[in-house]
Each structure stands twice: as structure tokens, then as C-alpha cells.
Amino acid sequence: MRTRQRGSQMGLMLLAGQLFHLGLDNIPPVTLVVLGLNVYLFLFPAVPLMQACVSVYQAYWLMDWRRLLLSPLHHVDDWHLYFNMASFLWKGIHLERRLGGPWFLYLLCVFSLLTGGLYLVLEFVLTELTQDQSYSMACAVGFSGVLFALKVLSNHYHPGGATYVMGFPVSNRYVSWVELVLIHMTSPGTSLIGHLAGILVGLLYTVGPLKExxxxxxxxxxxxxxxxxxxxxxxxxxxxxxxxxxxxxxxxRQYTPPHYSPQINPPTDDYNSGLTEDEQLQAAVMNSLNDMGQSSQRGDPLPYDFHLSEEARRAEEIRLRRLRRFDS
Structure with a gap:
């Protein structure tokens, strides 16, 4: 793990100022943790940037699938990190409060993997259609694809609103597509296919089967x-x-003495019925305990004052009879 060396780190300073102005207590926990993880991996990247970006050649042909996990969490420079995290901060606060922390975390994990996977599919299709291997070699990194998916979801919950893009109002239903084109025109280094993959993942969730x-x-x-x-x-x-x-x-399990069933062989007055003395004693004790349990279920007071039931007294008589026999 290497510490990233940058210049003035102005992007980090602006992000820190925005967090301080907003207040950490006003940021939901999942949003705060994901933002902190992105900042940490910018300062202390898990791998060099060229080993974190995802491309068809690296991920598919060389089978380096871990890039699907690493690419959304690494950024090219501090300004790249700032703009992505500032956008994520606003989206995360609103969506996490609406969806709840566990589902929002689940959503981020799925969106991150699917955006990278769909990016690979689109680049592979372009390579096959155009026979241009540059599409397979294009390596994308950053959280912006996930942000486009979150933007589609956020606009889905506010379909009637409008967003001003370069001073012109654009319906929230179409603003993601307008921003996709404008960002590609004004910032040629951005990944058009990566952002398009994010929009498609968002649509799969809002109007497709992904949510179900x-x-x-x-x-x-x-x-x-x-x-x-x-x-x-x-x-x-x-x-x-x-x-x-x-x-x-x-x-x-409740233990029942051998050859004894309260329904088939109810206890008689003399406790004979073919039972030995041991079985008679056990049967008397069980009946006494059952009487106590039934009394407690009916709400009757339990015999905590040591008043024995009739069966218990007979059991005690059998025990004394056995003791006298052994003494003699």
C-alpha cells in the first residue's frame, strides 16, 4: 500500500470544508463510511492506479476480476475524487434516508459490480462491431459510473422536477442523458461507456427486473x-x-414410565393395576407435577405452602412402605 503523492491537494481541502460545513452528524452512516473509504484509498491506494482500473483486456482476457471491486474506489487525482464525492454526498444523504442504511449499502455493492460488468460488456461489443482493439484496452477508474446509476434512481423518485444544466431547465427524466453528453463533450478524458453503463444499471433497477x-x-x-x-x-x-x-x-422431552399411559391406565386408588412399586411411585410423582402445571395454566395458586396433592401423598406412603420393608 503506497501513499499517493499529490500537489496542493486542493480537492481534498474543498471536500473537507464541505464536510465540516455540513456536519458529520448530518451524514447517514453508510454514506459517511463509503466516502471515507474512497478518501482513504486515494491517500493510501491498495494497488497502483493502473492495476485498479478495469478493462476488457485486463479483467476478461487476463482474468483479473478483482478490478471490478477496486476500480470504483480509486480515483485519478484529488479533483476527480472531490467532484465524485461531492456528488455522492448529496445523493447518499437523500437515498440512504429514503431506503435505509442496509438496503442502501446493498444497493451500492450491486451497482458497483454491475456497472463495471456492464462496462466490460459494452466495450467488448464495441470491439467486435468495430474490430478496434482500443475499446478492449480502454481502462476506466472512479466512482462516476455508480453516481450515474444513483442519479437515475434519485430522479426516479422525483419525476416531476427539473434540473438546470448550463442555465437551461431539463426534466429529471432526461437529465442523466443530457449530462452524459455534456460531460463527454466538455471533458474528453471521461469514460462515456462507463457513464452509460451506470445509466443502464439505474434503469435496470427503476424500470427493469433488478430491484425484484x-x-x-x-x-x-x-x-x-x-x-x-x-x-x-x-x-x-x-x-x-x-x-x-x-x-x-x-x-x-417429558419422561413417561414404561407401560404407563395416563389416558389408557389412569391411576387407581390402590395404585396396583399391574405396576411395580417403582412405576407406581413415578406415576404418582408425574400426576402430581401435571396437577401443578395445570393449576398454573388456569391461574390457580401453586402449592408453594407445601400442601401435597392426593397423588403426592400416596407416593410418599409408597416410599415409606419401601423404607420399612428394607429396614425389616
Whole structure:
């Protein structure tokens, strides 16, 4: 990671002044973090600029797909960074407040990857149509393609407004196309195809299927995490239960004595019915506990004053009978 050496850094100073004037507390967190990441990677680039830009030759033919991640976050100079981040600051504040932080972050990630991917497709098509390899060698870098996609989205939410371009009012529905042409005419070094890719990605979201696809993908991820959490819970709860005679684990099941069913063999007065003393004792205790549970569900006071139920008293009599037998 190398520190970028620049001259006066006037663009950075203007950006810092704009942030100070606006106030960091007034900037939503995702917008602030993404802006800070762009500034950080400008000052301390992850790779040299020529290894961050994306082109058909580098990304497709040489299989260097990481450029799709690096290219939107690197900028040529401080003025390039300033104009992009100043535009992103305004768009990010409005869109993040409207969409929410998680969805806005999701949107930025998808827009960044799709803008770079669509840029490669358009450059590849131009190369094949014109047989001019310069289109495949053209290397683009910067956040402006994503900004055009965000501008389409922002204008979609304000369709009736107008924006003044060079003193002339332009409907928000068409302002992105007008700016695309004007920027290319006034700044020949900008990537026309990169900006066009951003506009197309924005249209895929606003009038195409991209928004629904993103919702489906987000729903699948949420469902997968939900099932994973519940699977982990049940597995852990099962392992903490008692071990059954079959060798498996059973989680917190109610234990019923062998050959006993309260519905089939209700307890009799003398607790015989073919049960051994151990089974009679266990059945009496279970009936007593069931009575306590049913009382609590009905709202009756629980026997916290140690008044035993009839079954509990009979269980106690059986226990005393066994003790006397062993003593004798």
C-alpha cells in the first residue's frame, strides 16, 4: 500500500470544508463510511492506479476480476475524487434516508459490480462491431459510473422536477442523458461507456427486473440465516437432553414410565393395576407435577405452602412402605 503523492491537494481541502460545513452528524452512516473509504484509498491506494482500473483486456482476457471491486474506489487525482464525492454526498444523504442504511449499502455493492460488468460488456461489443482493439484496452477508474446509476434512481423518485444544466431547465427524466453528453463533450478524458453503463444499471433497477431480483436474493439470504440459527438452536438443545436407550439424544422431552399411559391406565386408588412399586411411585410423582402445571395454566395458586396433592401423598406412603420393608 503506497501513499499517493499529490500537489496542493486542493480537492481534498474543498471536500473537507464541505464536510465540516455540513456536519458529520448530518451524514447517514453508510454514506459517511463509503466516502471515507474512497478518501482513504486515494491517500493510501491498495494497488497502483493502473492495476485498479478495469478493462476488457485486463479483467476478461487476463482474468483479473478483482478490478471490478477496486476500480470504483480509486480515483485519478484529488479533483476527480472531490467532484465524485461531492456528488455522492448529496445523493447518499437523500437515498440512504429514503431506503435505509442496509438496503442502501446493498444497493451500492450491486451497482458497483454491475456497472463495471456492464462496462466490460459494452466495450467488448464495441470491439467486435468495430474490430478496434482500443475499446478492449480502454481502462476506466472512479466512482462516476455508480453516481450515474444513483442519479437515475434519485430522479426516479422525483419525476416531476427539473434540473438546470448550463442555465437551461431539463426534466429529471432526461437529465442523466443530457449530462452524459455534456460531460463527454466538455471533458474528453471521461469514460462515456462507463457513464452509460451506470445509466443502464439505474434503469435496470427503476424500470427493469433488478430491484425484484435483489429483493429475492435478500430474502433467500435472510431465510438461510434464519434456518441456520434455528438449526443450531435445536442441535444444541438436543445435545443437552438426556440420552435415550437407543443411543440418540432427545431434547427436553417429558419422561413417561414404561407401560404407563395416563389416558389408557389412569391411576387407581390402590395404585396396583399391574405396576411395580417403582412405576407406581413415578406415576404418582408425574400426576402430581401435571396437577401443578395445570393449576398454573388456569391461574390457580401453586402449592408453594407445601400442601401435597392426593397423588403426592400416596407416593410418599409408597416410599415409606419401601423404607420399612428394607429396614425389616
Amino acid at each position: 431480483i435483489m429483493k429475492i436474493c435478500a430474502g433467500l439470504v435472510t431465510l438461510s440465516r434464519y434456518n441456520s440459527r434455528h438449526s443450531t438452536y435445536f442441535n444444541s438443545s438436543g445435545s443437552t437432553g438426556y440420552r435415550s436407550s437407543g443411543g440418540g439424544y432427545s431434547g427436553y
